[in-house]
Amino acid sequence: MSKPYVFLTRKLPDDIVNILETECVVSMWGKEETPPPTSRLEEECKNADAVFCNVSDTIDASMLDQAKQLKVIATMAVGYNNIDVKAAKDRNIRVAHTPDVLSETTADLTFTLLMATARRIPEGIDVIRNNEWGAWAPFFLTGKDIHHARLGVIGMGRIGELVAKRGIGFDMDIVYHNRSRKPETEKAIGARYVDMDELLKTSDYICVQTPYTEETHHLINRQAFQKMKNSAIFINTSRGAIVDENALYEALKNGEIQGAGLDVFENEPIRADHPLMSLASVTALPHIGSASKQTRWKMAEMTANHILQGLRGEKIDHEVQL
Numbered sequence: 001m002s003k004p005y006v007f008l009t010r011k012l013p014d015d016i017v018n019i020l021e022t023e024c025v026v027s028m029w030g031k032e033e034t035p036p037p038t039s040r041l042e043e044e045c046k047n048a049d050a051v052f053c054n055v056s057d058t059i060d061a062s063m064l065d066q067a068k069q070l071k072v073i074a075t076m077a078v079g080y081n082n083i084d085v086k087a088a089k090d091r092n093i094r095v096a097h098t099p100d101v102l103s104e105t106t107a108d109l110t111f112t113l114l115m116a117t118a119r120r121i122p123e124g125i126d127v128i129r130n131n132e133w134g135a136w137a138p139f140f141l142t143g144k145d146i147h148h149a150r151l152g153v154i155g156m157g158r159i160g161e162l163v164a165k166r167g168i169g170f171d172m173d174i175v176y177h178n179r180s181r182k183p184e185t186e187k188a189i190g191a192r193y194v195d196m197d198e199l200l201k202t203s204d205y206i207c208v209q210t211p212y213t214e215e216t217h218h219l220i221n222r223q224a225f226q227k228m229k230n231s232a233i234f235i236n237t238s239r240g241a242i243v244d245e246n247a248l249y250e251a252l253k254n255g256e257i258q259g260a261g262l263d264v265f266e267n268e269p270i271r272a273d274h275p276l277m278s279l280a281s282v283t284a285l286p287h288i289g290s291a292s293k294q295t296r297w298k299m300a301e302m303t304a305n306h307i308l309q310g311l312r313g314e315k316i317d318h319e320v321q322l
Contacts, residue, residue: 050072
């Protein structure tokens with residue numbers, strides 16, 4: 001009996017590939033930072049028993065229509081909006097993702113982004129690099145205090161809770177909004193549940209940690225920004241499409257809010273000519289929330305194991321359920 005065929009959409013370390021090669025024939029796209037063209041991914045899906053992909057690989061219903069042998073799609077990510085999960089399920093193709101393993105690392109990055117935006121760290125770096133550091137001035141590059149400020153968390157899931165816990169160390173007043181209340185979380189970290197309007201109107205820092213769904217598409221829109229303090233700092237490390245970027249640009253440009261720290265964008269990757277990149281009040285990162293070596297390794301290993309579990313017909317540890 002021939003071994004199942006697996007396609008990897010990125011170049012991965014030998015030790016990860018070896019996990020799969022014990023039971024599978026593996027073909028791997030040869031580049032780490034450049035995705036395979038759609039035509040190549042489409043062709044591979046036709047022949048593969050399993051696909052190891054990530055958030056930038058779109059696998060839609062038309063592609064799945066031609067995937068007669070495909071049994072498993074495993075993404076090395078928490079989010080799976082790039083995969084038409086319903087179409088996959090309708091064709092008995094199992095979909096897996098990597099939740100939880102990256103929660104602590106993403107929470108670290110979220111709070112790092114909050115601090116860097118609040119204290120204008122990128123601007124300070126640029127001052128030195130551009131030889132613009134002059135004599136001491138009383139209000140030169142003054143930022144915004146983090147300690148004892150109000151932190152508003154939208155989406156109190158695993159990552160939201162961990163972001164809030166990091167706020168405790170800065171004696172922050174923590175409020176949150178979620179689809180349902182989390183009494184145990186409130187007790188454990190001293191967070192207080194409020195409605196969305198109160199969170200937007202009273203928070204000094206607003207962190208979005210909610211999953212992306214049809215209901216949360218452009219959840220943070222012009223009306224939301226208009227409710228925020230003009231001294232508020234907005235942080236997004238969840239999904240770019242939760243935010244109306246045009247509305248964010250206008251809010252920053254018009255002084256309706258003070259700053260924004262962004263690790264995600266609606267259409268990635270962005271380029272230097274993106275409107276938000278023209279604003280000094282924006283601290284932007286290239287979607288690196290989970291990018292620690294330890295966490296990315298765990299994600300890759302988990303994804304490989306998901307593929308093996310699915311091909312064996314076993315329970316997949318983190319299968320996406322509709």
